[in-house]
Amino acid sequence: MKSIKYKLLLIFTAIILILNIGIGTFTTTAITNQLVRDGHDHLMDMAKQEARYVQARIDGQLAYISSLAQNPILLDENLTFDEKVAFFEEEAKRSGYLAFAFADKEGNATVFNSKHETTNVASREYFQTALSGQASVSDLIISSATGELVTIFSAPVYDQGQLVGIIYGRRDGNTLSEIVSSVSYKQTGYAYMINNQGVTVGHKNTDLVFAQDNDIENMKTDESLRELGELTQKMTSREIGSGEYTYHGVTKIAGYAPIQDTPWIIIFGVEKNDILSSINLLVKTLAFISIAAILIGALITYFVSSSISMPIKTVTIAAQEIAQGKFDVMLSIKSKDEVGQLADAFNLTIKQLVNYQGYIDEICDALQDMSHGDLRIELHKEYAGQFKKLKDNMQALLENLNSTLLQINQSAEQVNSGAEQVANSAQALSQGATEQASSIEELSASLAELTEQIRKSAENAKSAHEKSGFAEKELHGSIDQMKDMITAMNQITLKSSEISKIIKIIDDIAFQTNILALNAAVEAARAGSAGKGFAVVADEVRNLAGKSAEAAKNTTVLIGETIKAVENGSRISSNTAASLEKNVEVTMEAVALIDEIAQTSQEQAMAIVQINQGIDQISSVVQTNAATAEESAAASEELSGQSNVLKELISKFSLTETNYLLYSKNDNVDSDDSFLLNNNMVSVTDGKY
Template sequence: MKFLQKSIARKMILLTVVPLIVLFCVLFVLVSGHVQKSINQQANEIVRTSSISASWQISRYLSDYTTLVKTAATNSIFSEYMEKVTMETPVEETPEFPEIYNELKRIAGIDTTNILAAWIADLDSSQLIMSDGYVSELGGNWVITQRPWFINMKEKMGLSISEPYIDVSTQKLVITIAIPIYSSGEMVGAFGIDMSLDQITAIMSSLRLGDTGYFCFVTDKNTILYHPTTDFVLKNIDEVSVSDDAKALVKNISTDVVQYETGGNAMCGFNTTVGNTGWKVVSSIPRSEVDSPFIQLRTILLLTMLVILIAICVIIYFAAKGMINPLRKLAIASDKIAAGDLDVDLDIRTSDEASLVAHSFEKTVVRLKGYIAYINEISELLHQIGNGDFRLTFKQKYDGEFAIIKDALVSTAEMVNDTLLQINLAAEQVASGSDQVSSGAQALSQGATEQASSIEELSATMNDISTQIMETAENATQAKAIAKEASDATAYGKEQMELMVEAMEEISRTSNQIGKIIKNIDDIAFQTNILALNAAVEAARAGNAGRGFAVVADEVRNLASKSAESAKNTAALIENSLHAIEKGTRIVNGTATSLEGIVRGSEHSAEIIQKIADASNEQAQSITQVNLGVEQISAVVQTNSATAEEEAAASEELSAQAQMLKELLSKFILASDGVERDVFDNTEKLDSEKPSFDEPDFEESSFENLEDYIEDDGTKY
């Protein structure tokens, strides 16, 4: 198992070679069996055909001589001569002897090479006449009925071929072909020839059966006439030291090639007869020679399969190496990234998934570099805030989760900045107010002293005031009528403003509903993105079968991202609209409130004017009492003068505290309240410098029926 775990190439080789070995083994067994059967059939046919051919040649050779014997046996001079020969007269003393002798010589002269002698034998006198001049003695030891050829001829009642024997005079292997001679239906003698087997031996020795095969020529009595081993010649098969299977092959005529063993060697043999003589030609060939073509073919087949397996292993090795090298580069790059080194260079130029992974790695590295830039910039900005400088400038465009950090940092900085600005403004106002109070208190103290001297002058002018009060009463009556008209106009404006407030509230409710719809769109985009991610995971599990679905899932995820981004942009616009509507609503409400105040003020002004008119009449009567009040005021003014001096001292102390607060706030560098704070000063520049990622090209036709591919329990998203 460790061998499999170390290399993809080894896994591919094993997973490919093992089935191939099994397949080759099955193929080898099937082909070997079929080829062996075919070769065996062919070899058997060759053995059978060779045996039949050898038998035919021997049969054809013998047929010439058997025909000669049969033809001579029908010669009338032989039958007539035998009828005349008697027991009392030697054959050489008969007058027909010279003719008979010459005829025998003529027949023997037909083939002097193979025919050693032609002869006739008389049955009654038991005399023999041969073409070589030999004539048996009348009444001698030569008895025709005791001759082997006669006994065989008698058994067969026709032509017979004797067992081979060695001729005494020539020392050649000889056979005798004999045939009965009939006269008037009765056998009167026999005609025959003594024939040498040299030609048959030459024929048999010239025959070839493969490289080591051989032929054996035996008689009907199983006497060996020819054998490559000369020691076996003229021996009966039972006298030869061969296996029983070999003896059975020689004794029995076979219809098929026989498998047998002899001398520890496996052999193939076939036995066929020579014409109707009863003699047999037995062919034998070693089994090893028969199987030699099969063994050679099997060796070639094994070597071919081995070469194919080696070639396949080499091809798979180099192919796997070509696939593994990009993976190794990716692993090295991944280790460098894990170690914090983002300076990686993936030189992978393939047209398969490895290039996609490499492209994804490059995008990941760029994204990580962007994250590091985010972190560095956020660290610098936090350090800047720690130093009291709230003038934040963001040079990076924050995406994803970092956008939340940026928004939180911006909102925190703005909140602290606004708070400190308000504190600074309040400190300035306190300082300014304390100065004014101090100055006012001093002026009040001085004015109180001056008021005491002016009270007397005031008393003198009271009489003049009384006259003017009467005129004021008349003018107050006229102002009352004008104030009534203004009050009516203001009431109508109030009604119109209430209608406007209701319209603004309706717009606000509608915008809130749109915001909810955008929120639902954002949720749908988020769920679509989740489903696309799940689909991509399932497509990755499906392998090559899921590649098309992975592309669809990736495009769905892109669409979900775009939808989410559009929803966010729309939500931002709607939020800005809501803020504007809220601001307008506040202004309208403020205006309505102001109008209500104006209405109430107008009504109140009318009432006051009426009261002024009534009071003016009463003031004339009460002016005398004013003089008394002036004297009392003079006493109060003196008291106010002392109090104003005390307030002036307290105001100076408050001014000193306000100045100290301003000095503390001066340590913070704040964005001015009147200047718009833009935290994306360099966003456009960043967008132009930000590296772009090449997205895979997709055909539009792949997404024409997108809803048919993104379903979950019948619900389409």
């Protein structure tokens, strides 16, 4: 186990370490944040200062180009062009311009050089601005004359108060790069310039200028440049500010400011670590102070913890000796603090333990007697404190044990008597259950025979139901055929009526033919010998008409008899159909009765099955009761044996003679049980019962 001295040393050292780390971290973080804020402010100030410087230089160039626009040589018609070229070339060389040119109001420009170059600058912004009467500087552009990057300074030219054109001068595009390259900040800081579109117009790396590098466009294809692109986009709003970005894995801080009267913004950027370089010395100093504080704190803690742990160690050794049973220990600690008070309390505890040892010895002797079965025990010493409660509880335990054992003896006798009664009852129950099982088996056999008879009745009813159904179908078929026959007879009657009408028509035709034949015979007689042949024909026609009339009459008689026969057959068929329908109704009623009989038979069969199941369950219960009765008898015999064993065990204890009175006073026993015990208590003599 670790010593308290080393625990205190470890704890306080850890506290000092944590405090130093916390203070160092807080201080470093606060200073770091302040340095970063100061860096932002300083870079913005530098950007504003450099913007004013560039603006001053631009203003100087604008003033120069404006004064040059007022030079009379420019419009002097007495001078040749070559003389003007010589003047302006010398002026350009002196002032650092590449060339000067004059453009009329239509933008037609003539460059003052030996080549006599001409061009049109009407579309240029600097031309439009100067033409409006204001001197201006252009953005970094590609010269239409040379194809190089240049910056144009322009100013309006007046002749007797009238605007006649502009003069402009071209300066090298590296001019802005030269301006920003001349300034620096710390180890890694530098300046660069962009225009309002984010295009680089001045940089120490002139390749970026000629490439028209634009970080706003670059971030669209390179995600690593997004921070720089967004910051550049913010710069184009032409407000003074600062920001941070990561470029090629290096975090940088930038301050920016717009250059008034120009389309440019100047930016000062520096690596963040460069700004924070001064904090390294502070970190080293704080680390040294922290280590020194930890060492000093650990040393102080060591001595303080030693002064605390030594007395505690002495007390610990004394406690170990007491734990081994040595009570002749006495501590001599002179300290007046809590440790000294602990030593005094420990000495007092030792004195009290000596007294407690006497209590423990007496209790051990009493427990030993109890383990041998002797419950006639008394504790004679005067106990104090918790030991007095222990004495009282032990005496109460002895009294309760005496009372409980006497009660157990009485209960054992009652259990023995009850077990014999249970055994006799169980035997009788077992015999009755056996007889019930025999009767149930006979009843089950009778029900099985009845079940078979009901099953056969149900099958016969089912067969009768099927045959009745077949007969019903046949009767329905006969009724349908009878209906068809009645329909056919009705058709015959109808057709016979139509035939009678036709025969009547034939009879009328025969009658008319006979009249015509008579008329023909009369006409033939009038004709004499010329009409004999016609008379013969007329006579034959009359004969045929008579035969036709006779045949029609006979046919009418036959048809009338046929109609009567058909009507008689139709009436008989109707009666037969009605009789068949009654037979169908009777058959359907018989089928319904047979269905009811079959259903009743099935229900009876199911009821018999349920009765069989109930009888099986009763038989199972009866058998279970018989088995349970036998088990109860066996258990009763076992219980009787156990009660005898219990009485033998109780006889091994030596009990006091007055315990039977204690039981009657026990609050946990009701009055009836107390009365029963007092009237059935065995006599006690010589400590035995």
